[in-house]
Amino acid sequence: MNDKQAAEISDELKLEFDGKTCVKCNYKRQSTDNAPEWACPSCGVAYVKAEAAIKEEQDRLGLQNRIERVKFMEENEKFDSKxxxxxxxxxSIAKQIYILIFFGGLTGGITFLISMAMAFKHNNFQGKKNWVHSHFAWQVKAFWDATIWAGVGFLIVLVGLISSIKNSFKDGLGSGYEVYGQLFGWMFDPFFMKCLAVGGVIVVMAGVWHLVRMIQGYRALQRDETL
Ligand SMILES: [Zn+2]
Incomplete structure (x- = not known):
């Protein structure tokens, strides 16, 4: 190695350390600094030593972080499985309710009432709710919708019934066989028949709509879908 090469290497070293910032005191090395290249002119620490210490500290923190992350994941997993x-x-409760509502009619409505009580109870749950609770809400909502529409249907039939009976007896009781006409005649009153048809269709449709919604809900539950 001749002098020229040595000078070049020295210049390269200078350039490499020029502007180097000390990791300990943050002093930025100036080209005018006279301290040896390997040490910080401000605090005198050896760059290599200071950097090694920092790296060790970072590794320690990194390990600590990893341990904490694993702990956190373990806790989460425990929570998730719960x-x-x-x-x-x-x-399984929501499924039972769907099935009981669907077959409620076959058992005289007893299972229907029990299942609705279950749906209301679970829908009013005050703790942390999961996606299944949207099904309890769906069951309750479907129940009220069906009840309101069936109520409207029955009301229409009732209005027709009262009006036609009143009409049948508006002139008081007839004599002889006329009474039979009055007693059964209101059934054939056109107004009553219209009310019976309209109200009846509404009641049946409310029932069918309710069953369709229960099937819809049951199938969504089977697919793990919220409603
Ligand atoms: Zn320093």
Missing amino acids: EQAQVEADK
Whole structure:
């Protein structure tokens, strides 16, 4: 190595350390600094030593972070499995309610009433709700919609019934066989028949709509879908 090469290497070294910032005191090396290249002119620490110490500290923190992350994930997993168990329990209840509502008519409405009580109870749950609770809300909403529409239908039939009976007896009781005409005649009153048809169709449609919504809900539940 001749002098020229040595000078070049020295210049390269200078350039490399020029503007170097000390990791300990943050002093930025100036080209005018006379301290040895390997040390910080301000605090005197060896760059390599200071950097190694910083790296060690970072590794230590990194390990700590990893340990904490694993702990956090473990906690989460515990929580998740608990929550998943709750979801499964709620799912089986929601499923039972759908089935009981659907076949409620076959058992004289007893299972229907029980299942609606269950749906109301779970819908009013005050704790942390999961997606299955949208099904309890759906069951309650469907119940009220069907009840309101069936109520409207029955009301129309009732109005026709009262009006036609009143009309049948508006001149008081007739004599002899006329009474039979009055007693049964209102059934054939055109107004009553219209009310019966319209109200009846509304009641039936409310019932069918309700069953369709229960099937819809049941199928969504089977697919793990919210409603
Ligand atoms: Zn320094």
